Amino acid sequence: MADALKVGIAGLGTVGASLVRIIQTRANELATTCGRAIEITAVTARDRSRDRGIDISGIAWFDTPEKMANEADIDVFVELIGGASGAAADSVKAALTRGLHVVTANKALLAASGVELAKIAEEKSVLLNFEAAVAGGIPVIKALRESLTGNTVSRVYGIMNGTCNYILTRMEKEGLSFADCLKEAQRLGYAEADPAFDIEGNDTAHKLAILTTLAFGTQIAADEIYLEGISNISIEDIHAAADLGYRIKLLGVAQLTDSGIEQRVHPTMVPHDSVIAQVDGVTNAVAIESDILGELLMVGPGAGGNATASAVLGDIADIAKSSPGAQRVPVLGTPAASLAPYKRARMQSHEGGYFIRLTVADRTGVFASIAARMAENGISLESIMQRSKPDAATDTPKTIILVTHATTEHSVRKAVDAIKAESYLVGEPQVIRIERPKAF
CATH class of the missing domain: 3.30.70.260 (ACT domain)
Structure with a gap:
């Protein structure tokens, strides 16, 4: 059996702790499946003394992510810190520059710096994997980056934020106001104390920008997205939609047109009898339309410790299975240097009305x-x-x-x-x- 794959984890919150627990409890199965052991040899987090319900006593501790990226004896740097800049961006860039593989769940970082990071990864011939950055446990990144090779994708859309979907579901099923549903989502931990990033559509926009690049081979253009959140959706809108045979969902939509690419995030009415209308609660769904395969819909948990940790572990397992020196799949589906400039589509007629x-x-x-x-x-x-x-x-x-x-x-x-x-x-x-x- 090949030498163990040594992993360093930056961030031991809900996802990081779940990842450590899964790797430690399923070490034998992972070794058999991957052909080599996966060992956590380094960790870093804000508070060393915090009880996370995991055993990290035998693992090297680093006081900062940057220090771990530059000095730890690891093969893979796993970034679970979050944020588009600061420690997350600095440590990921340092790890890639050092020639380490990187796994991240950070959609904000990728939306802001994904092309730059992809160029470094490809120059160093290392992997930058990010399945957990979009739609949690749904393998939409692998589908677009690998499985749909040869297909021409025309449209990608879906429910990509569990907080918004939970709120809209509760409003419809229980007749509650937006404000009451938001308070409940915060109580259950589905929404942050400051929920603006989720409910105003920014989280969905970051994810959509990544999918757009994978689907259409263009530069990431998160600033080119028409953006509208759900904070102005009233119970009257929910009732009117139901009377007309629709349900309201916050959708992210990217589609290829004759004049360029259209990206938009906004509340949307979808037919009550459509499959995507049945996706409730914190569940996510992503649909892909292409010329060869046709229509593909993937539904699953979009957030949570275990769902996100599962996607992160899948990325680590892919690295464990890869052969040193083997041809790498381009980070963004298309080599970073070959990504086309983003061209925003002209205003066109919206067929749905x-x-x-x-x-x-x-x-x-x-x-x-x-x-x-x-x-x-x-x-x-x-x-x-x-x-x-x-x-x-x-x-x-x-x-x-x-x-x-x-x-x-x-x-x-x-x-x-x-x-x-x-x-x-x-x-x-x-x-x-x-x-x-x-x-x-």
């Missing part, structure tokens, strides 16, 4: 005015309806729901702005895209 909710004063001529503003912007309406409580007073503001046929974001926003200028509108309008998945 839009859901628009307006609260208006109960006044004669409002319907006609709304229809006129839509027509002026070339928007064809599939349906227009009024929703109000049966016992509401005659002068109570009414809710009007519009569903459009295919149209552009620009046209919708222009029409809504025109409606906002009218005196009858009460509060802010709500606009949600509708997606009608081909196969899911």
Whole structure:
């Protein structure tokens, strides 16, 4: 049997502790499967004295990730610190420059510096693996980087943030407000004390940027993503969607068009009977559409200690199985030096149409005015309806729901702005895209 693969782990939080536990308790199985033992020989974390429920007494301790990356007797540097800069970025770069393999779960780091790090890894002929950075335990990175070789991918989309999916699921199933669901998510540990990164779509955007590069062979372009979170989704939107036969999900969508690549993250209505609509709670789902394979949908746990640790361990096992000096799979699917410049797509018609909710004063001529503003912007309406409580007073503001046929974001926003200028509108309008998945 080959010499043991020596692993150093930076970060002993929930994921890091789970990873140590799995490697230690399944050492014999891993050695048999990988053809060599996997040994943790170095660790680093903020607090050496903290009880993590694991035995690290015989493992070399380093006070900083940078020191471990530069000095530890290891073959693989595992980064589980998080963050786009600072210790995570410095230690990963140092490890790669030293000629160590790297495994990371850090989507923020990859979204910010993935191409630079990929170039170093390829120059040093080492592996930079990051399956756990997107969709937790779902093997979407391996699918795009390796399994779909030869396919031309046209579209990648999915539910990539468990916090948002949990909140939207609870709102629908229990009739709770967004604020109440967020508090519960924080209590259960699904959301951070400051949840903005998740609920405003930034986490999904980082993951989508990585998938876009793998799918289309372009430079990572996290700053080119249209971004909208779920904090403005109301229980009224949830109920209206259900009445129309839809469920609301926060989707990340990247697709190839004739004019470039479109990337967007936003709340989306999907048909209630579609598979992706049935993905509830903290579960993630990623769909890939390609010319040869067709449509592929992968569903599984998107976060949590064991799910993320499983993906990290899979990356370590791939390194253990690889032969020294063997041809490496490009870090981002395409050699970093050959990635094409990112080209943002021109505004195009959205085939699924839009859901628009307006609260208006109960006044004669409002319907006609709304229809006129839509027509002026070339928007064809599939349906227009009024929703109000049966016992509401005659002068109570009414809710009007519009569903459009295919149209552009620009046209919708222009029409809504025109409606906002009218005196009858009460509060802010709500606009949600509708997606009608081909196969899911």
